[in-house]
Amino acid sequence: MKKSILFLIVLAGCAIHAVAQEKAAPRSEFLIELSASAVDVKAGESRDVTLQVNRSKAYSKFKGVLGVSSGLPEGVTVSFAPAQDVDGSSVVTIAADATAKPGTYTLILNGTLQHKTKGATLALTVQEGAGHTVTSIHE
Numbered sequence: 001m002k003k004s005i006l007f008l009i010v011l012a013g014c015a016i017h018a019v020a021q022e023k024a025a026p027r028s029e030f031l032i033e034l035s036a037s038a039v040d041v042k043a044g045e046s047r048d049v050t051l052q053v054n055r056s057k058a059y060s061k062f063k064g065v066l067g068v069s070s071g072l073p074e075g076v077t078v079s080f081a082p083a084q085d086v087d088g089s090s091v092v093t094i095a096a097d098a099t100a101k102p103g104t105y106t107l108i109l110n111g112t113l114q115h116k117t118k119g120a121t122l123a124l125t126v127q128e129g130a131g132h133t134v135t136s137i138h139e
């Protein structure tokens with residue numbers, strides 16, 4: 001009997017934990033969420049982040065268009081797969097070419113549904129690539 005009660009308590013605890021981890025849909029409109037809040041990219045390389053469009057029931061029929069509403073640092077490009085008719089998630093590729101200036105930047109990635117735009121911020125750190133060399137002059 002004690003084992004049965006203990007089993008039911010553990011089972012109930014697991015069920016509550018599983019439900020608590022599910023993302024609830026927003027009550028109104030939609031949210032843009034990223035799989036990471038920060039990403040480091042070496043010059044000459046790229047990194048991927050997943051962008052998720054979480055919709056309320058009222059917005060469930062609309063597909064989104066993704067973009068960047070902040071300026072991009074020189075030598076950095078952002079692409080979305082897919083960028084149009086987004087129904088759930090998209091893979092965002094942030095690429096820094098060999099000429100990208102090292103530094104930390106804030107990007108705003110956004111989604112537009114039914115003429116409303118919402119965004120999420122991503123902290124981007126561009127690091128020197130393997131091909132960069134630092135030259136110093138000694139007198």
